[in-house]
Amino acid sequence: MTNRKIYGGLMSGTSLDGVDGLLLSFTGDHQLQVLARSSLPFPDELRDRLLNLAQSENISFTHLADAEQALTRHYALCWQELEKQAPGIRPEALGCHGQTLEHRPAIGYSLQLLDPSLLAELTGCNIVCDFRRRDLAAGGQGAPLVPAFHRGFLSSAKEDQIIVNLGGIANLTWLPCNPAQESLGFDTGPANLLLDAWCCKHRGTKQDENGHWARSGQANQKLLDQLLKEAYFSAPYPKSTGREMFNLAWLERQLEENDAQNLNAADIQATLVELTAASLCQAIQQLDPQQKARVLICGGGSKNTYLMERITGLARPRSVATTESAGLPPQDVEAAAFAWLAQQHLLNKPGNLPSATGAQGPRVLGGFYPA
Template identity: 60%
Template sequence: MNRKQIYVGMMSGTSLDGVDAVASYFGGAGDLEVIGRSSVDFPPQLRALLLKLASSDLVSFSDLSAAEELLTQSYAQCWKLLSQQYPNITPLALGCHGQTIEHRPNQGYTLQLLNPSLLSELTGCNVICDFRRRDLAAGGQGAPLAPAFHQSFMASDAEDRIIVNLGGIANITWLPAQLDQPSLGMDTGPANILLDGWCQLKQQQAFDNKGHWARGGQLITELLEHLLKDSYFTQGFPKSTGREKFNLNWLQDQLAEFSSSQLADEDIQATLTELTAVSLCQAINTLDTQGTAKLLVCGGGAKNRYLLERIATVSQRTTLTTDELGIPPQDVEALAFAWLAYRHQQGLSGNLPEVTGAKGERILGGYYPA
């Protein structure tokens, strides 16, 4: 394989569980081959620090620097594991998302924590990172960025498709079968960020395995209606959001207003699952008014069978995972950042202005040579 065509994408999302890395080969338009993958969990100290930084208005330099050091070490560890498993891989660059600590696009600000210079030293690889801020500088939201990748590798002239990414935040990409029409997308609201958080708080489990806990609960209709009154859900697109908006503090505030003392924990989990499904499907209907698009799900939430069932029921659409396209759901986001690194090196744009609201197409990311 040509060394110039191998890139590694590295992603750590709002779920704060760890780093995923995917090595991929890009051979031209629509030509994608996954070579290998690895993942590492965040150590408890790092996860605690990231949660603290993401939920605090006052941030100490010592916490920030410690988190950046530990995070960069985790990225390097993930690359080391990948390179040991696949010793013949020599990527042109690592495309690294970094860890989002704050995302406030309406203020023109976003922060993805990472020390790319240190990562380059630790790995001996070129590093491309900081993909969001150029789009922000051009008047965009800086997110979601994956829709450009979805458009390049997942669109079909045979059918309308919607790619649903269920990470900490849910986002969607509408891919019309008429390929001359623009692809559209947006963040739709919370997904694993609340489902995992509530499960961790009440069950001391990292996540609700396959949605079993939520399945055993009952929907609280009044609570769902109350949660859906948040203005984000009716806000027009382009729009993006994150942990600074939807978090356990937000949920506790909503529950306090609702007088939740008699609500069962599993019923709240079931209602949060429905919140993700309903807010997602409301957004889907604003992009695909004909209701014909097939839903293809990726991200960690694709493992939540109960959530997928609720999305299929609420949307009344065929709902599959990106396995249908030969791309494992857990690989999609990391692949998107490998592709963004490839685009950067080729001098090509990586954003979709119709999605982010930027003034035009831009080459995204900053380059840190080995």
């Protein structure tokens, strides 16, 4: 027996760090209760395979199929962790993001790898997935998809808020306290994706723990100014981006063009933190010129204390905190959003926010694969 209000969300983002899972109960229209959470890092071998596929020009269908099955099995393991914490609970459905290998909204295409039939077989759960393509078909970016959830669950009637998700890419949602005003959202630029890539290249670790290494460096203003000239940052929204644009090759090209290859590696890491914070805060300033909004941060980047300090510095005089202060732990937000998107699908309700994605209108997102 499934429970009408219990849903799961399984999310793996552009950081390629692993799958985050959440089992929750929607206790009201705008309220939820977390029943179980799990976070399952990708084994190195799977991460490397996915990264190669995301960066490769020539892909074999056999490699694609192998990676899809391995990824789907990893999603199933993440679900099993949730199941252990909440034995006997059957969710109505699992909302699953899949792994983005290609995001090209300009040609109406975005590919999230996952085999929902295999996942239904392995978990015994209804699966809802492939959330982005209907929005793309309706002329939208297919991203970001979290703003509608942010509006439903994190809005405040007292103050304007900006929700920031620091994943591989950073995206924000503008939530005016006046419900008559429109909410907005877009990707502001790179976040953990470049920080992880540069750190891995020079330190051999997957992430710069708490931004410790970046803190030891000194941001290079000249390089930062050049990086901020990238056309994406000043392009009008709606807009979304991904690994196709911001990746290690992009950074190395920039270093070469700006004669910056010989800068100290820690200084470059510090400059990348500054790039993340500055591009984000430029977007914040554009939406909130009166500097009154409260900024709430979620995603793995919220654990990078140095990045958080730099955002706090550049967003001043606005207050900056994590979404925890609005009742949702920062690592839960995206998986909760995909659980909610699954519920929207089952209720035949729209999941996109056209003002964020640029779609012609609200659309019911995703496809359903029965248990």
